[in-house]
Amino acid sequence: MNSRTIFFTALFLGLWFSAEGAQVLIPAHADKRVLVPKSDIGLTWRAKLSYDDSGWRLCRGTPGGVGYEVQSGYEQWISLDTRSDMYQDGNNPNTGCYIRIKFTLTQQQIDQVGELNLVVRYDDGFVAFLNGERVADANAPSNLTWNAAATAAGESTGPETFGLSLYKSLLKPGENLLAVHALNSGVNSSDFLFYCELIAADSPFADFTQSNLPLVFIDTGGRWIPDEPKITADMGIIYHGVGRLHKLNEPFNDYRGKSASKRAAPARSPGRRNSTP
Ligand SMILES: [Ca+2]
Ligand SMILES: [Ca+2]
Numbered sequence: 001m002n003s004r005t006i007f008f009t010a011l012f013l014g015l016w017f018s019a020e021g022a023q024v025l026i027p028a029h030a031d032k033r034v035l036v037p038k039s040d041i042g043l044t045w046r047a048k049l050s051y052d053d054s055g056w057r058l059c060r061g062t063p064g065g066v067g068y069e070v071q072s073g074y075e076q077w078i079s080l081d082t083r084s085d086m087y088q089d090g091n092n093p094n095t096g097c098y099i100r101i102k103f104t105l106t107q108q109q110i111d112q113v114g115e116l117n118l119v120v121r122y123d124d125g126f127v128a129f130l131n132g133e134r135v136a137d138a139n140a141p142s143n144l145t146w147n148a149a150a151t152a153a154g155e156s157t158g159p160e161t162f163g164l165s166l167y168k169s170l171l172k173p174g175e176n177l178l179a180v181h182a183l184n185s186g187v188n189s190s191d192f193l194f195y196c197e198l199i200a201a202d203s204p205f206a207d208f209t210q211s212n213l214p215l216v217f218i219d220t221g222g223r224w225i226p227d228e229p230k231i232t233a234d235m236g237i238i239y240h241g242v243g244r245l246h247k248l249n250e251p252f253n254d255y256r257g258k259s260a261s262k263r264a265a266p267a268r269s270p271g272r273r274n275s276t277p
Contacts, residue, residue, distance in 0.1 A: 008214040011248075023112065025171075026103050026178060026198035029064035029079075033057070033100045036085035038092055040146045045098055046179035047132040053100050065121065065195030066099055066182065073155065077121055077195045086184060086192055093187040095149040099180040099194060107173040113200040115219075116164040116171075121195040125150030125183035128162075128196075131170045132177070136162040144181060153185035156193055163219035164198075166236045169251050210247045214239035214254070232258055 033056040035045075045051045059066055059080035068083035069075050082097055084090040118128060118136050125139030138160075139150040182194035215238040236252035 008216050009211045009246075010216045010218060012218050012220065021202040023109065023200050024197060025105065025109070025113075025116075025200055026101055026196070027064070028195060028197050029060075029062045030101050030103060032059040032064075032066065032080070034059050034066050034080055034082070035098045036082055036094050037096060037098060037146045038094065045100065046129045046181065049102065049131070049175055049177045051100070056098075056100070059099075063195070065193055066097065067123070067193035067195075068191065069193075070190040074123065074191055074193045077193060082192065086187065087189075088187045094147050095184040095187060095189075096146055097182040097184075097192070097194065099182060101178045101180075101196075103176050103178065103198070105171055105173060105176060109200075110168075110171050110173060112202065113168050113171065114165075115201040116168045117199050117201070118162040118164050119159045119197045119199055120162060121156045121159050121193055122182065123156045123191055123193040124153045124185040124189065126194055127181045127183075129179045129181075130164065130167055130176070131172065132179075133167065133170055135164050135167045135170075138162075139185075140181075140183065148183060150183035150185045153189065159197075163234055165219045166217060166234045166252065166256055168200075209249075210245055212243060212245060215246045215248065217252070234258060 033053040035053070035056040045053065057080060061079055063077050064079050065074070065077035066080045066082060067074055067078045068081050068087060069078065070083070070087060086093050086095065086097065120126070120136075120138075122138060125137070127137040127140045127144055128135055139152045139154070141148050141151050178198060180194060180196070182192070184192040217236040219234040234256075235258065236256045237254035238246045238250050238252055239254040240246060
């Protein structure tokens with residue numbers, strides 16, 4: 001087989017992410033509708049904006065988090081207490097908690113989104129869906145049933161950033177939906193937490209709009225790329241063929257998924273330490 005060299009333009013998202021030039025699309029105190037399911041209610045709740053969640057509990061105000069704390073640690077982040085539905089001393093407790101957050105955007109706001117980041121404090125896992133598409137997860141089982149548990153337990157020691165820049169084309173003018181299936185490690189776990197913000201930052205490529213070379217986007221979710229160990233990042237590619245023009249604002253047509261750089265135990269930043277439930 002002949003080997004050949006391929007030239008491309010690599011654009012690293014997330015590395016420039018900071019609070020400067022950022023707009024908060026979902027603040028931590030945004031209204032949330034919350035349900036700890038007692039049976040399988042299907043998947044429409046996380047796919048459809050129009051799903052009727054008026055019977056779910058309302059989480060409103062600051063600090064804005066959903067969870068419970070039997071011992072100590074998360075009290076300062078919790079606005080809606082789910083202990084009676086999730087801890088072993090409660091009513092038919094479950095390790096899963098459904099959260100729906102509706103938010104409204106203008107076309108002008110969407111046009112200003114360069115990078116998109118979900119900033120989360122969680123215990124012990126979650127899967128997030130933006131307008132129906134799965135965009136981020138942590139400690140999630142491959143079979144995400146209504147009563148699934150997180151695959152690992154760990155104490156949340158700070159907010160962690162999940163890069164969603166490759167999914168920003170899912171944003172639309174008008175109402176949008178961030179749906180979250182939050183997971184605890186077990187009903188005997190002494191705590192549970194889901195607390196998040198969705199934050200957009202200006203594009204770091206202000207003077208760059210197009211190239212004759214293929215465009216390869218790598219989103220590190222706010223993490224620096226160290227020499228070792230390798231980190232998992234999201235990757236998207238725009239490629240129309242040799243010598244064709246590739247524009248920054250086009251959807252990914254060649255590839256979207258995880259980049260090959262992956263180590264055995266993916267790390268999120270800043271730190272998170274493992275502990276007993
Ligand atoms: Ca605790
Ligand atoms: Ca827990």
